[in-house]
Amino acid sequence: MNKLVKALDKHVxxxxxxxxxxxxxxxxxxxxxxxxxxxxxxxxAGYTTTYGITAKTFPKVVFIxxxxxxxxxxxxxxxxxxxxxPNEGKIVFHLINLAIFxxxxxxxxxxxxxxxxxxxxxMMTIMYWLSGGKSWVKGILMSLIFTVVSVLFFYTYxxxxxxxxxxxxIL
Amino acid sequence: MQALQNLIQGFAxxxxxxxxxxxxxxxxxxxxIGALPGLTATxxxxxxxxxxxxxxxxxxxxxxxxxxxxxxxGGSITAILINTPGTPSAAAxxxxxxxxxxxxxxxxxxxxxxxxxxxxxxxxxxxLNFISPIMAAFAMKFGPAEYxxxxxxxxxxxxxxxxxxxxxxxxxxxxxxxxxVIGLDPIDGMxxxxxxxxxxxxxxxTIPALISLxxxxxxxxxxxxxxxxxxxxxxxxxxxxLSFKEFIQHWKIMIVSSFIGCFIGAVPGTGGGVAAFCSYNxxxxxxxxxxxxxxxxxxxxxxxxxxxxxxxGATMIPLLTLGIPxxxxxxxxxxxxxIQGLTPGPLLFQGEDAxxxxxIFALLIICNIFMLLMGKLGLPLFAKVTDIPHEILQPIVxxxxxxxxxxxxxxxxxxxxxLVVGAxxxxxxxxxxxxxxxxxxxxLGPTVEAYLRRGLLAKRGNFWAMFxxxxxxxxIAVVTIIMLIYTAYGEIKNTKRPEE
Numbered sequence: 278m279n280k281l282v283k284a285l286d287k288h289v290x291x292x293x294x295x296x297x298x299x300x301x302x303x304x305x306x307x308x309x310x311x312x313x314x315x316x317x318x319x320x321x322a323g324y325t326t327t328y329g330i331t332a333k334t335f336p337k338v339v340f341i342x343x344x345x346x347x348x349x350x351x352x353x354x355x356x357x358x359x360x361x362x363p364n365e366g367k368i369v370f371h372l373i374n375l376a377i378f379x380x381x382x383x384x385x386x387x388x389x390x391x392x393x394x395x396x397x398x399x400m401m402t403i404m405y406w407l408s409g410g411k412s413w414v415k416g417i418l419m420s421l422i423f424t425v426v427s428v429l430f431f432y433t434y435x436x437x438x439x440x441x442x443x444x445x446x447i448l
Numbered sequence: 449m450q451a452l453q454n455l456i457q458g459f460a461x462x463x464x465x466x467x468x469x470x471x472x473x474x475x476x477x478x479x480x481i482g483a484l485p486g487l488t489a490t491x492x493x494x495x496x497x498x499x500x501x502x503x504x505x506x507x508x509x510x511x512x513x514x515x516x517x518x519x520x521x522g523g524s525i526t527a528i529l530i531n532t533p534g535t536p537s538a539a540a541x542x543x544x545x546x547x548x549x550x551x552x553x554x555x556x557x558x559x560x561x562x563x564x565x566x567x568x569x570x571x572x573x574x575x576l577n578f579i580s581p582i583m584a585a586f587a588m589k590f591g592p593a594e595y596x597x598x599x600x601x602x603x604x605x606x607x608x609x610x611x612x613x614x615x616x617x618x619x620x621x622x623x624x625x626x627x628x629v630i631g632l633d634p635i636d637g638m639x640x641x642x643x644x645x646x647x648x649x650x651x652x653x654t655i656p657a658l659i660s661l662x663x664x665x666x667x668x669x670x671x672x673x674x675x676x677x678x679x680x681x682x683x684x685x686x687x688x689x690l691s692f693k694e695f696i697q698h699w700k701i702m703i704v705s706s707f708i709g710c711f712i713g714a715v716p717g718t719g720g721g722v723a724a725f726c727s728y729n730x731x732x733x734x735x736x737x738x739x740x741x742x743x744x745x746x747x748x749x750x751x752x753x754x755x756x757x758x759x760x761g762a763t764m765i766p767l768l769t770l771g772i773p774x775x776x777x778x779x780x781x782x783x784x785x786x787i788q789g790l791t792p793g794p795l796l797f798q799g800e801d802a803x804x805x806x807x808i809f810a811l812l813i814i815c816n817i818f819m820l821l822m823g824k825l826g827l828p829l830f831a832k833v834t835d836i837p838h839e840i841l842q843p844i845v846x847x848x849x850x851x852x853x854x855x856x857x858x859x860x861x862x863x864x865x866x867l868v869v870g871a872x873x874x875x876x877x878x879x880x881x882x883x884x885x886x887x888x889x890x891x892l893g894p895t896v897e898a899y900l901r902r903g904l905l906a907k908r909g910n911f912w913a914m915f916x917x918x919x920x921x922x923x924i925a926v927v928t929i930i931m932l933i934y935t936a937y938g939e940i941k942n943t944k945r946p947e948e
Contacts, residue, residue: 328909
């Protein structure tokens with residue numbers, strides 16, 4: 278385990294029923310928003326409004342199903358909480374999960390300005406460290422080899438328009 | 449006879465060095481992926497799918513089917529040697545295989561797993577070849593009502609069977625359906641839920657969504673495994689080879705298990721894990737040496753492996769003939785078919801597309817032959833796969849996800865979708881929501897909607913009139929409703945029971 282991984286060794290533990298309850302409420306709120314604001318403001322009826330069948334019909338069915346199901350999940354979660362079962366499962370959210378997501382988000386954010394080769398090397402090296410790697414050299418070397426192979430395959434062989442960013446004049 | 453002719457034509461059509469190379473490469477990668485604990489055949493097919501965008505359909509599917517077959521078999525290697533099934537479908541193999549390894553009979557167990565996997569795979573491919581045209585001919589009678597209820601059936605059966613909690617499965621399906629609604633409406637082309645942005649008119653495209661659901665979410669979850677290091681006791685590949693007599697002694701159970709696998713594979717929502725355990729239990733009931741089960745029984749390995757590989761071809765029957773994927777990996781293959789411009793359904797078995805389909809069937813058989821050869825010759829190499837460090841594997845999988853997603857359309861939008869859906873997949877995994885129904889909802893959503901609206905427009909908006917004179921549609925609808933009520937009843941009973 279390296280220093281970065283050790284520093285990220287923090288977590289939050291929640292009961293399965295609490296997580297289900299939170300998730301159910303989240304789904305309910307999103308579906309209520311989509312059913313009200315989403316359907317009225319962000320979906321137009323379309324041209325073929327014959328017999329009352331419009332572009333809104335199917336989304337409404339889906340959102341109503343979502344509302345009903347989220348209420349069922351909330352009811353199940355409340356029933357589980359009521360039982361107060363000591364053997365109930367726990368869900369653990371680690372800080373490292375968030376760090377991996379941020380690493381990915383960084384790649385997406387810098388891809389266009391710095392280009393794929395640099396963004397990918399940075400993303401993979403960070404990922405190497407987040408996975409417990411200990412040697413900078415090994416991490417960068419592995420990232421470089423992967424990047425070179427993928428550039429050769431996608432950019433040179435398949436002629437895909439991969440953003441080269443800072444290296445566009447060189448490659 | 450016609451089916452045999454079609455298969456021979458398929459072999460002729462796929463008799464190309466490029467197709468064989470891709471099938472061999474796919475099988476090789478599949479065995480490695482399957483042998484790696486934490487990576488499944490679904491993850492393998494998902495992360496390598498973008499490599500096939502620029503290939504012809506037959507080699508592309510040879511490659512993907514190779515990963516699928518190899519991945520299903522590969523799970524048995526780690527199951528036998530380290531008691532950690534590389535894939536969920538190898539869990540039953542681990543029970544007997546590891547016990548045999550501890551007794552110094554690892555080689556025998558591995559060889560039995562290989563031969564049983566091969567036999568199961570071949571029987572499954574033959575079932576696919578012989579049953580698909582019959583199913584396709586039957587599906588020619590289908591209209592909008594049948595396709596609509598079939599879509600609903602496919603989504604709901606996978607949602608209710610994919611997990612122990614139907615509500616969670618169905619919520620996951622509504623996530624997929626909600627994602628399917630975003631973008632341009634399939635009938636009018638009107639923007640829906642785009643919130644005024646032009647890029648969102650592209651909708652949630654399949655590739656970033658499936659990479660996020662099956663790989664990115666999983667990677668985020670696996671990050672924490674570093675805090676729970678597991679000391680694995682790796683058994684050496686030693687002992688005697690499996691004798692011909694020992695193989696022949698178990699022919700009956702291998703054939704029975706292969707057919708169990710085929711049957712289960714053809715039913716949407718089940719998959720290799722269920723097939724392996726059903727076959728294992730059947731073998732235990734049929735066995736003359738019941739007491740040997742659990743202590744290292746060759747019969748148990750033969751049943752489990754023939755059962756899980758028996759699924760590989762059969763899951764493609766509902767996929768190719770009706771457009772209904774049987775499990776997560778076939779849901780990914782459905783996306784791959786669409787990318788290649790092939791629309792699953794009965795019309796796929798007619799005209800020029802039929803050649804491609806029979807070519808794929810032939811390559812699936814070839815993949816199984818490659819699996820047998822590679823398994824026989826490369827066993828020591830595949831067993832070494834477990835030595836690949838976590839810190840090397842994780843960044844490589846992440847790198848493949850990123851470049852694969854970008855390559856799908858060379859737009860930053862796809863990467864943003866991957867990020868958002870990846871975070872959603874992470875939370876889904878944490879609260880134990882299955883991801884396969886979400887993908888099914890996303891893929892089948894537009895089809896279900898289009899058929900529903902077409903059916904309603906034809907019947908002047910009367911939903912019930914859609915089913916007038918459509919006995920097949922009514923039967924499927926009734927089966928779906930009964931299954932949902934039955935599962936919901938069981939769930940309500942389970943929720944209330946301890947209070948009583």
